[in-house]
Amino acid sequence: MTQMPDPQNPIRIGTRGSALALAQAHETRDRLMAAHGLEADAFEIVVIKTTGDRVLDRPLKEIGGKGLFTREIEDALLAREIDIAVHSMKDMPTLQPDGLVIDCYLPREDVRDAFVSSQFAAIAELPQGAVVGSSSLRRRAQLAARRPDLKLVEFRGNVQTRLKKLEDGVAVATFLAMAGLSRLGMEHVARSAVGPEEMLPAVAQGCIGVERRAADERIAALLAAISDRDSALRVTAERAFLARLDGSCQTPIAGLAELDGDRLRLRGEILRPDGSEVIAGERVGPASDGAAMGTDLAEELRGQAPADFFDWS
Numbered sequence: 001m002t003q004m005p006d007p008q009n010p011i012r013i014g015t016r017g018s019a020l021a022l023a024q025a026h027e028t029r030d031r032l033m034a035a036h037g038l039e040a041d042a043f044e045i046v047v048i049k050t051t052g053d054r055v056l057d058r059p060l061k062e063i064g065g066k067g068l069f070t071r072e073i074e075d076a077l078l079a080r081e082i083d084i085a086v087h088s089m090k091d092m093p094t095l096q097p098d099g100l101v102i103d104c105y106l107p108r109e110d111v112r113d114a115f116v117s118s119q120f121a122a123i124a125e126l127p128q129g130a131v132v133g134s135s136s137l138r139r140r141a142q143l144a145a146r147r148p149d150l151k152l153v154e155f156r157g158n159v160q161t162r163l164k165k166l167e168d169g170v171a172v173a174t175f176l177a178m179a180g181l182s183r184l185g186m187e188h189v190a191r192s193a194v195g196p197e198e199m200l201p202a203v204a205q206g207c208i209g210v211e212r213r214a215a216d217e218r219i220a221a222l223l224a225a226i227s228d229r230d231s232a233l234r235v236t237a238e239r240a241f242l243a244r245l246d247g248s249c250q251t252p253i254a255g256l257a258e259l260d261g262d263r264l265r266l267r268g269e270i271l272r273p274d275g276s277e278v279i280a281g282e283r284v285g286p287a288s289d290g291a292a293m294g295t296d297l298a299e300e301l302r303g304q305a306p307a308d309f310f311d312w313s
């Protein structure tokens with residue numbers, strides 16, 4: 001029989017310390033409590049600082065390397081300092097270290113980006129030459145592709161920091177994930193949601209994934225009860241697409257899978273960082289073929305990309 005957690009031997013949930021990360025860790029804990037009839041004292045939330053949290057003064061692409069927001073948390077899992085790790089799947093490398101797996105995905109939040117501005121209601125309203133803040137390679141490239149007139153400035157930091165920069169007039173608009181805002185109870189900050197036709201979201205945007213030690217059967221059984229099948233199917237397709245394209249985190253990539261019954265529609269897009277070229281495509285097929293569709297779509301887009309498309313240096 002599976003040994004249930006108790007206050008003497010709590011399940012240790014590893015997470016980053018940002019307000020959003022903590023909200024996601026609490027959501028995971030609450031779902032586990034509800035699924036297994038446990039009290040909050042059966043869990044302990046362990047905050048772990050990552051390189052991405054520490055280095056705030058440089059653009060992410062300069063700090064470079066994969067797993068900027070995840071490596072220290074995975075190390076803690078492997079060292080048995082925590083039992084599960086809660087992640088924004090958007091920030092996760094496509095491969096997990098030996099000994100770790102992610103096979104639990106929570107029901108997905110809104111996948112769209114939010115347009116945030118006190119003066120303007122949507123991208124189309126931005127005047128010629130307006131200054132927009134974003135440090136996301138994808139959002140910057142997508143915006144530049146649509147609106148080459150806009151001026152883009154770096155905008156690092158958590159939601160509160162970025163809103164403060166807007167207030168201070170560093171830029172007139174920025175973008176945040178709708179999912180992050182709604183998990184923080186800050187939906188009101190979004191002036192409008194940007195549809196996937198206008199801005200295809202990042203792979204796995206809005207999806208929380210729970211990582212564990214592959215050999216930990218007790219935790220596997222606990223997590224199975226809260227794993228969402230639709231999220232898993234969609235994120236599997238999107239991450240297969242990403243995995244086949246990836247390499248550096250220097251290539252702007254977007255991808256979104258949606259389910260209609262058992263049919264999965266996967267859209268994908270790669271861009272030049274300056275938005276001067278966008279290569280997009282889609283696949284539709286049975287949901288169980290998501291991974292193959294992702295790989296296949298990635299191959300198609302790679303096939304259309306000029307030889308220099310993936311070297312940015």
Ligand SMILES: NCc1[nH]cc(CCC(=O)O)c1CC(=O)O
Nearest residue numbers: 088090176177179180205206207
């Ligand atoms: N890169 C940071 C990050 N990772 C996940 C989210 C939002 C929540 C999500 O997409 O699940 C954010 C912030 C943002 O893009 O506004």
